[in-house]
């Protein structure tokens with residue numbers, strides 16, 4: 304066997320995707336249900352009391368944020384939990400002893416997480432389209448952006464999954480970083496509504512750019528330039544992909 | 560083929576605080592059945608893990624059919640099928656699917672792997688478990704699954720890290736038969752075990768490893784002959800001082816008319832001992848021999864039992 308082990312890469316990717324689909328009740332439905340609840344609660348009750356933001360009804364305004372939150376938490380948790388699980392359950396030896404390169408291993412995990420991020424994001428997007436007739440201004444850009452963010456956070460997940468030794472550490476990342484940063488990234492508000500200092504602070508939150516970018520591709524409105532959002536997503540994609548692959552190559556956390 | 564299947568030389572490995580391997584040298588010929596014996600913590604698993612790319616070595620040569628295991632990992636790993644000591648857990652996929660996945664990692668499509676998977680399921684008695692999850696299998700079934708997995712890409716070298724640990728006697732004998740068959744069909748096999756009997760029965764060559772070094776190598780028969788202490792017991796009456804001279808070259812004890820000779824090969828010297836005794840007018844009531852086993856050799860060398 305020389306060159307790329309395509310069958311191997313395909314098989315491991317299939318396994319990664321199959322793994323989360325086989326437990327879709329844990330990996331696909333929860334995000335869909337909670338997003339549906341947000342839409343119902345805001346759409347039918349609170350929306351009457353909250354004004355429009357940037358000329359957009361409130362329920363519509365929060366949807367891109369919900370899509371992003373679903374996309375990035377699912378993308379990151381797929382790769383991280385799969386990697387940690389394989390470590391803890393003695394499955395990792397099977398793939399580490401196979402003729403798969405570090406690059407192929409990494410790609411399989413990253414693609415698995417990317418697929419999960421996209422499936423979750425797109426389902427919430429469809430939910431918005433079906434329930435509240437959400438318009439999608441730039442459909443291709445929307446899909447492209449969801450893909451990019453999924454890839455970035457899936458790579459981050461792979462990085463974290465390699466570094467983590469316990470479920471506790473992964474849960475901590477999720478609860479103390481990803482979720483707060485998502486909420487503070489402007490899912491529920493425009494940062495223009497914040498005091499100056501809080502606006503400045505929001506600008507160092509990468510997730511703010513993810514939400515802002517998608518809000519542009521879906522609704523056509525934005526707080527800061529869509530180009531910045533795209534560049535930030537691209538930057539994170541490159542950064543995390545490189546870091547995850549290099550760590551895998553070094554074998555530092557998965558081989559002794 | 561003249562290139563050895565496995566060639567390890569001067570292999571060193573330290574974990575954070577333990578030196579696991581201190582210069583392991585090990586060569587396995589193509590088609591050989593090799594047994595690695597050693598007490599807990601001797602470095603068997605570490606050696607195997609380095610060979611298969613699971614653990615990074617510190618220094619040393621590690622080659623499979625003359626190719627470096629790091630530089631030519633695609634080639635070397637394709638040659639090896641390994642059944643790990645630790646049993647995996649998986650609750651996502653049925654057993655059959657896991658075997659197809661495994662074949663896939665080695666570049667074999669599901670379609671191509673099908674006859675092989677069917678054959679292995681049949682041969683290892685896992686046919687009616689094909690849709691079970693691993694956690695639903697007994698320990699013995701999991702071991703058989705491990706073996707099926709190791710063989711699914713039809714590797715030339717089979718590495719088995721304690722394949723019969725926790726397996727009942729009947730299944731152990733079935734597995735031995737299967738391993739013999741695989742060996743006859745040309746597979747090179749490296750086996751680690753805690754059952755000396757297993758090594759004695761199956762292996763053409765045995766290496767005894769202790770504290771990260773191979774301290775002795777040879778065929779089980781050679782090792783027992785060279786290092787084992789066999790004995791001859793003779794029950795006599797009529798011991799006399801002349802016999803002391805006659806037996807001055809022998810190592811023996813005398814207690815209650817029972818002579819015990821420590822010898823290398825009882826069959827070889829028994830006749831002459833009996834001859835000397837009867838020449839000096841001793842009455843011989845009974846003679847028995849005790850043969851040393853690989854187990855004794857092992858005890859002698861490592862100073863501890865294998866379990």
Ligand SMILES: Nc1ncnc2c1ncn2[C@@H]1O[C@H](COP(=O)(O)OP(=O)(O)OP(=O)(O)O)[C@@H](O)[C@H]1O
Nearest residue numbers: 559574575577579598599600601602603604605606
């Ligand atoms: N991951 C690890 N981290 C630190 N030390 C390790 C690790 N794995 C093994 N060791 C140490 O390396 C030494 C050799 O262990 P190894 O597992 O190779 O022994 P073994 O011969 O396979 O033993 P056993 O018969 O119990 O399976 C032991 O001292 C062990 O404690």
Ligand SMILES: [Mg+2]
Nearest residue numbers: 603604605644
């Ligand atoms: Mg071991």
